[in-house]
Amino acid sequence: MALNNNEIRKKELEVYNLYLQKTGLSPATIKKLELSPEDVAKIITKMTSADSTLRLFTNAKKETRDNYLKQSVTIREQGFIMVALTMLDAVQAWDIANKYAKGIRETNDHKKIAYTLLADREKTNKGKLKYLTEASKCLEEALKATEGESISILKVHQASLNYDLALLHDTKSKEKKLKTALKMVDEALKTLPGSQAHRAWPLPIKAKILIELKLYDKALKVLQEAESCIYYGYEEEQNKNKQADMVLSVWTTGIALQMALLHIKTNKNTTARIYLSAVINCPDAAGVLANRKLQAKNLLKKLEEPSKEN
Structure with a gap:
């Protein structure tokens, strides 16, 4: 099946990102990419050219x-x-x-x-x-x-x-x-x-600090405030920011990740899985939630570790 332009672009970025990691393009990795060494070389030449x-x-x-x-x-x-x-x-x-x-x-x-x-x-x-x-x-x-x-x-x-x-x-x-x-x-x-929604960026940071300090009730209130900021600041952010869809998606999933962490720390694993699954399975046509999804998968993996030992 032929790749569309977005898929081709994503594949090129993946190859170039591995190339910049110096040790990222091993023969095994190239095989996983389903590309020939010649294809990889062409992509690197294209991405590093002066008119790129x-x-x-x-x-x-x-x-x-x-x-x-x-x-x-x-x-x-x-x-x-x-x-x-x-x-x-x-x-x-x-x-x-x-x-x-x-x-x-x-x-x-x-x-x-x-x-x-x-x-x-x-x-x-x-x-x-x-x-x-x-x-x-x-x-x-x-x-x-x-x-x-x-x-x-x-x-x-x-x-x-x-x-x-x-x-x-x-x-x-x-x-x-x-x-x-x-x-x-x-x-x-x-x-x-910035907008009221912009507060949903630092508030989850505050929440995760409170979680680490074991101030769980305060962390919950902060995350609820962050959700409120997204809700009431949504239109303003959309009107002022050309990248509103991306930042709102990143901020909202950031809230969900910290809510999951709070539930994990307070032994509410069933509901923690729901928050993590919401991030992992969140529709993401533009692919801008790659980091959030990876963070959610890592948290889910840690959550499952104790059950493997039992």
Whole structure:
């Protein structure tokens, strides 16, 4: 059966993403892709060529830069994180060359998200720390170019990073980092820009911090507030954001993931499975929920582990 254009594009991105991982294109992997070595070579040549759609030059117009950034975010949410990082590096080069301070902050924010997603996929603490360190560097660069209301966005990113780092520490250090993260996200929520629906991005981050601190009732209220923000802020987000469908999907499934985690932590495994299944089976024609679906599958796998031992 012949592939349609969207399927061809997805296959090309998959190959290029593996290529950027350096060790990702083993003979066994190529076989799984159902491609010949010659096909793989052609795809890599196409994706790395000077006229590739994955290229951005520093003399491009700002509109081209903005559209390219949006494309990189979509590709990141589709799960092709290494490709997205390569594109974000190109955006960053444009921002520096054109002295676009707001863009430097914005690009580093997106790079931080990409690195934390890579950390999330690592199985060892050493691997996680490697990518979280890169995420920290991105936040440091963003801070240098940040002012005004953008500070609150940066605080959300810092809170999220502190949470991830806290999980790698012992109990005493962990609790201290979690409380610092909680304070940061609370401060950010006071001045967060954007629609009401935009609050559904940091609220699940606050909830997962509360869950780790075993403040389950507070976490539940925060997640309910996040759902309310999506409901009442939906139209405003749709009217103001050209990527509204993508961000609303990502934010809503983010709420569902933390709701599942809350149910797991409080031994409500039956309902946790329902939330996780909702994310895994969520219709996703654009493929922008790849990261969320992977997170849900990993949580479901952990949920099933105790039953395997019994």
